[in-house]
Amino acid sequence: MNKHTVIVVDDQRSVRSMIKRWIESDPNWEVIGEAANPFEARDLIVEKQPEVMTLDVHMPGMDGIVFLKKLLPQHPMPVIMFSSSTTEGASITLEALEAGAFDYVTKPIGTPESLTEAKEDLLSKLKESLNFNKSNINGSLKTQLSFPNKEKRKTNFKRKFILIGSSTGGTTALRKLLDDVDETFPPILIAQHMPENFTALFAQRLNAELKVQVKEAKDKEILQPGHVYIAPGNYHLGIQKIGSEYYTRITQTDKKNGHRPSVDVLFESAAEKEIAGSSIGIILTGMGNDGAKGLLQLKEQGCLTIGQNRETCVVYGMPKVAYELGAVTYQVPLDEIVDKIKEVGSL
Structure with missing residues (x-):
């Protein structure tokens, strides 16, 4: 052998x-x-x-x-x-x-x-x-690659939340995706597989570079449009409803699928709160199967779901499992995901 x-x-x-x-x-x-x-x-x-x-x-x-x-x-x-x-x-x-x-x-x-x-x-x-995709050597897109200018159209969002899960290759994929997001977008919650110290620094770097507010999430923060909440390393991120408002929920329960933060925990928290019907769920590049079952739960409750396609993933693991499970409504290249969010966000 x-x-x-x-x-x-x-x-x-x-x-x-x-x-x-x-x-x-x-x-x-x-x-x-x-x-x-x-x-x-x-x-x-x-x-x-x-x-x-x-x-x-x-x-x-x-x-x-x-x-x-x-x-x-x-x-x-x-x-x-x-x-x-x-x-x-x-x-x-x-x-x-x-x-x-x-x-x-x-x-x-x-x-x-x-x-x-x-x-x-x-x-x-x-x-x-x-399973490494050599054509995407710089984290699912070459940093020197420039995409053509897209039409900057505003969206009247009816969807109240955007939930994103990612792992290997995700830091660069998220940077590219969020570059096209503005203050009109609903609150975005992200579970990226990362340890402590890394997530706060990652959030700070994104916040300095992007048009929207990016932060490492803390418990019981009210979810606001134009804000991005990144799960802190070694903690799970979810959504909870208090009164008539929705807030972050930070917990340190057991690892799920070997991860904390876990994408499944984030997705399942939205499914449990019956807010899936007003959400968009997205699964990006990453190894393993974290997020696939949670995304299917969201889809079954009316969530519109998006998976990154094989060609633009550093590792087509998590999106592949989700797609094969039937959890992905739309499978699109990384640089088209924000356009897809805008397209379905008013549905």
Whole structure:
């Protein structure tokens, strides 16, 4: 059996050895090279032609982001970043995702539980990297790609809520989608698979760049038009009704589908509150099946549902499962989703 091939790039020999042990604990994978810096990595890639690379965000000699930007146009491949969970680590990792990294694993803090979790996370993402869409090397769209100017028409929204779920490739996909959103849109609630520290920073970056207000959601915030609420890392986001108004609901109940925040929890909270009939549910790029069952529940209660199509996904996992389950009303390319929201928002 031919094994899938990886190179491991980290300046610490002990860390490289640990990652190699993790990878090769799966008989389907083989580490065919190790590098202590980007220059060694570049030579290894040319020589060995690996399928996947793991890369430390902090590298000597060349900034990891610069390395990615130079490497990926020449050698498109899934790159899994190893990141610390600090604010600085989160910031660099978000830049790496924008530069085209496939996904990331947060470094363990040394406890047996954190080591096991990091190992399982890496093996899961290696497996999913085999479905990587090389044509979408920069997070489901090339950042230098410009779409033609669309007609800027205002929509008289009858739909009161927009609910979005995303995972691998989602940070860049969300950035592109929200760039076309304005203050006339209903409140938008997002469950993006991300750890603590990352979600607040991601929200801050989007808020600085976009026309709408973006924030990491807090519990019992009244939902307002022209506002985007991102589920905080390690918490679930949902909708709750208090009196005649609708608010965010932040909980830390068990993980669902292995995730907290979970897309299913967000979607199911809308289905439970019987507000599906006045909502639009959207599922974007991501691995696994989180969100598919919840989206089907929404659709069955009158929600209009949209799935990102295969061609524009970094990983056509979550949208594929949802589509095959019959949960997707419209399947469209990423750059057409906002037009579809406007089209169906007044229905």
